[in-house]
Amino acid sequence: MYLKVRVIENRFVGHPSQKIYRLVLSGQLALKAKPGQFIHLRVAESHDPLLRRPLSIAGIDREQETITIYYRLMGKGTEALSQIRENDYISVIGPLGTSFTLAQKGEILLIAGGIGIFPLFSLLEAIDRTKVQVKLFWGGEHKLFLESAGLNYLQKLGIDYELATMDGSLGHKGLVTDLLQGYLEKRALNSNPALQSNRGLAPLSAAACGPKGMLQAVVNLCKQHEIPVEVSLEERMACGVGACLGCVCTVREEGGILRRKRVCKEGPIFAGEEVVWDDEI
Amino acid sequence: MTKSEQSTKQNKVCLETKLNGLTLRNPVLTASGTYGFGEEYAPYCSVAQLGAITVKGITPLPRLGNPVPRLAETPAGLLNAVGLENPGLEDFRKNYLPKLAALDTAVIVNISGFSLEDYALLAGTLDEASAEYGNCIKALEVNISCPNIQDGGMAFGTDPQSAEQVIALVRKNTKLPIIAKLTPNVTDITEIAKAVESGGANIISLINTLLGMSIDISTQRPVLANKFGGLSGPAIKPVALRMVYQVFEAVNIPLIGMGGISTWQDAVEFMLAGASAVSIGTANFVNPLAPLDVLHGLVDYCEQRGYKASRELVGLAH
Structure with a gap:
């Protein structure tokens, strides 16, 4: 989905020195979202920061139709995000990516x-x-x-x-x-x-x-x-939808063949055994 | 405005774009490397409304591309060093081309090589492959400008003789219209433009990314694993615009302008500078509807100024 959603809450939680914020968004996103997926947020309408920011979903409330995100102020993008006020609307693409397998027993x-x-x-x-x-x-x-x-x-x-x-x-x-x-x-x-x-x-x-x-x-x-x-997995992303090939990771397929997978599309959730870590290539 | 109003509105301004052998329904395209193979953005932006899509650069053999980090954001810009990751010619032909053939838009395939033979092989094979799938490839964009690989790529696009040689060889191996994609990382882009024109290119697309870098001051190392990457986004627009303006005066073949276009106003500037069509690249990442916003804005602009066809804008700034 590509839509504008209303910000219900965007404020720091815990001790201010830890710079952790909770962002609650309203909308149909909640009906589709699964644990482990992320949303791609436009944090400002300016050219700087230019790119959207991928943020993983921390809470899904289907009844209230809200999703909750936690983020830590790290740089320009999260700084801009923290300036968004309650009841503002922000542009979201998502939910995106794969989800965790839900254990049944x-x-x-x-x-x-x-x-x-x-x-x-x-x-x-x-x-x-x-x-x-x-x-x-x-x-x-x-x-x-x-x-x-x-x-x-x-x-x-x-x-x-x-x-x-x-x-x-x-x-x-x-x-x-x-x-x-x-x-x-x-x-x-x-x-x-x-x-x-x-x-x-x-x-x-x-x-x-x-x-x-x-x-x-x-x-x-x-x-x-x-x-x-x-x-x-986490990786620097641009498009978030699999088009730009910016956020790849390396996986080993049967027969030992190395292949790239897109963290935004085939991930962010991967089977641990398939991932080839940077120091192994 | 409802969709039907919008389309009636579009009908008032003729958008048909004739590019020396390549005819498109409108002058708004998406740029190679930013639009995958056409399906990634399909849920957000209908390809049926685009003039054409240009797919990710294809090489003869599959490539893993560069290690990560491949991206670095800069003020109003994006550095990338993907390094031509692609499935390779055979896999592309078998598994990607049939899907592309089913899309309701013109498909342009971008090709990239490390030797003259690579370009010849790509051109010949894709010419055949296109015929197999109902002539689904409308043009080949010859990438002689990739900044992110060691050999080939940009090396062919920075020397007029090699540039002409590559294009002439592709010309020999395909009947498809040829778009030569130029690098801005040269002293005089008009020399290269003239060279590809005499090599037999039907169209010139410009510009590819500008070579740049970013350094992390906490680790004191380059951000990109490849150290250098190609800069795109609004930051490069003035450079791209200047080059389109210069090349327009230097050659007689049509131009596809690209480089930092994110709004319809940007697109109008490029057309006034001499571009017959425009490509949207990095802006897709920010706004998946950017190509359509550009198209609608262009139509409004033409209408308000009394132009019957968008092609009337081309080169008016000269």
């Missing part, structure tokens, strides 16, 4: 690095938690960041989570992948078929979003433990 692990938590919010909302057990791992710079970027929300949902911060101000001091590794190792020990019966039978899957280095580590861990994992 068993257990799903969600792994987020920094603001990579935002697209996972929409997945969290969509999962039927009466049937699927959710475990979330989230790493950030420090406590203030995690609190500003939605920790309250996770607490309210009442899901099982573990946190990591670089400075140790909350949760484990270090990387989120340390947490994942610890959890998977413990789980592997417990699911020894000699010790117990059906725990290992529940389908286990994972979804992750964050910096490339983190995603690569997550995919490697999941590979070791034979867990299918989906990753949400």
Whole structure:
């Protein structure tokens, strides 16, 4: 869809120093949007910034017909976006791209690095938690960041989570992948078929979003433990619809053939095992 | 205004555009590399209302193109270094051409090579392929101006002799109208324009992107993986316009003007400078309806000024 939508809310949330904003948009977008997809927003009517900005969808409310986006002020584009006022109309293309697979049973692990938590919010909302057990791992710079970027929300949902911060101000001091590794190792020990019966039978899957280095580590861990994992990739985009070939990633197809895929079109959600990371080419 | 009012309105001004062997229903096209293979923008902008679409540059063999980052935004501009990623001639012929043939618009195929043989092969094969699919290719745009590959590309377009040689060879291998796409990264673009005219080009399209770069001051490295990229967008419009104006005076074949056109006013400027048609590129990324906005604005302008046909505007600024 290509349309003008009304801004219901656009204000910073959490501590002002963290520069995190929540944007709520009204419109039919909500009826079509799926967790993991993004919208392509025109942040200003000027030539500078020139391009639209792709932002992942964090919340979808079909009844109210709203979608929620979280963003962090990073540069010219998000700066311009933060100036848009409530009740203004902005130009949107979307929802665009692929979505996360919705687990129907068993257990799903969600792994987020920094603001990579935002697209996972929409997945969290969509999962039927009466049937699927959710475990979330989230790493950030420090406590203030995690609190500003939605920790309250996770607490309210009442899901099982573990946190990591670089400075140790909350949760484990270090990387989120340390947490994942610890959890998977413990789980592997417990699911020894000699010790117990059906725990290992529940389908286990994972979804992750964050910096490339983190995603690569997550995919490697999941590979070791034979867990299918989906990753949400980010890349500089121009058109957002697959025309310009600006936002590609590299994938390995059967027979080891390398191919490009467009993050905006064949992504942003990819099967972890198909992605070839930059340092591997 | 309703759609039917709009179309009646359009009918008052003749938009038919004759370009020395290539006839289009109107003078608004989309530029190569910005419009994929015609289907990407289909949900947002009807190709049936466009004069033509120009597909992504095709090379004989498939190309992965450059690593990312391939894009860098600059004030009113966009640097890209895609590096001619494309499926290659065979895959294009088998899997893309049939779909293009079904589109209700004129299709122009952009070709790019690393050697003279490449251009000959592309021209000959596409000539045949077009005939297989109901003569669906209306023209070949010969890219002698890609700034993002190591050899070939722009190298052919910066030297008048090579430029003429490439076009003459393509001429020998195809009956389709030839559009020579020129690079602005030269001292005197009129020399190249004259060379491709004598090589047998029917039409000249200009300009391709301007070579540029961007540096990230936090990492202190170039933003683009390729270091350099081609600048497009509103930032380059004055340069493109000047070159169209110059080339119009230097050659006798029609011009397709492009380079930063994002509004109908821009398009009118290009036509006044001497372009018989215009191509919309980067503006599509910002506004998927840019080509139609341009077209409607052009019609209004002609009507208000009492022109019966949009072609009457061509070159009036001289």
